[in-house]
Amino acid sequence: MNAVLLFSGQGAQKVGMGQDLLNAYPTAKALIEQADAALGEPLTKVMFEGPNEELTRTCNCQPALYVHGLACLAVLKELVPALTPVAAAGLSLGEFTAHAAAGTYTFEEGLRLVQKRGAFMEEACNATKGTMAAMIGGSDDAVTALAAECDVDVANFNCPGQTVVSGTEEGVDKAIAGAKAAGIKIAKKLNVAGAYHSRLMRSAQIKLAEELALVNFGMPSIPVYCNYEARPVESSEDIRLMLEKQVCGSVRWTASMQKLIDQGERLFIELGPGKTLAGMMGRICKEARVISIEDVESLQAAVEELKGM
Incomplete structure (x- = not known):
């Protein structure tokens, strides 16, 4: 099979x-x-x-x-x-x-x-102070636009409604703060060692x-x-x-x-x-x-x- x-x-x-x-x-x-x-x-x-x-x-x-x-x-x-x-x-x-x-x-x-x-x-x-955050319940386009606005990167397009952003702590915190206004239901920081991808x-x-x-x-x-x-x-x-x-x-x-x-x-x-x-x-x-x-x-x-x- x-x-x-x-x-x-x-x-x-x-x-x-x-x-x-x-x-x-x-x-x-x-x-x-x-x-x-x-x-x-x-x-x-x-x-x-x-x-x-x-x-x-x-x-x-x-x-x-x-x-x-x-x-x-x-x-x-x-x-x-x-x-x-x-x-x-x-x-x-x-x-x-x-x-x-x-x-x-x-x-x-x-x-x-x-x-x-x-x-x-x-x-x-x-060597860098980075982190990541999961963006749940928003469109890929909304997360991509938010990431660009906060000068961070989109690390993972995992599945519809689940995207991850990655970058400096400052940038990721800014993305989390702006998530609701961007139409993203939940934004939470991940327990990771750095800013992968x-x-x-x-x-x-x-x-x-x-x-x-x-x-x-x-x-x-x-x-x-x-x-x-x-x-x-x-x-x-x-x-x-x-x-x-x-x-x-x-x-x-x-x-x-x-x-x-x-x-x-x-x-x-x-x-x-x-x-x-x-x-x-x-x-x-x-x-x-x-x-x-x-x-x-x-x-x-x-x-x-x-x-x-």
């Missing part, structure tokens, strides 16, 4: 992620242990034991989510050999996981890229571009949708450019999912902690089915559901 693979972004992580998968499935155990060996440090200790503040650090949560998403996928493919992925997409960091799933680069190459991306973004957060990440983008230049990208085995332009990537150079521009650019998730829906895709599998992407899809297309997998229990339920289709 055909399905689109979706991978979680930063913010989905939680302490304990992946531990039951490692204990239950040798495939997951091998992949997770390979990650520790490749990084030369016990990422799994932070994933399994925390503390939460340590796992939430950008340099830790990005590789943790990458490894967790691919471990979920590896076991799923083993248990449901009839599953045929037809496309892949990931929210922000998840776009890197999607490329690993599609064979654009090896597991270890992607892991090293993601670790560096997380470290560069953490450095940029520490904004111009304040410029130093991280420049450093990541240097790392991306060293990677030999293959063409993915299935279409991988990029956040920056909401379309499938077309060449090695295109992949490199889209992954670079994504650091400061907007995540156009609604547009990406809408394109897949327009092509007739209705079955999606979310790989990663929580059900954030399933929730967003509920606002993008009511007819789409999203099966969320994050642990042994949800994996077994997904296997039963997929085998029954």
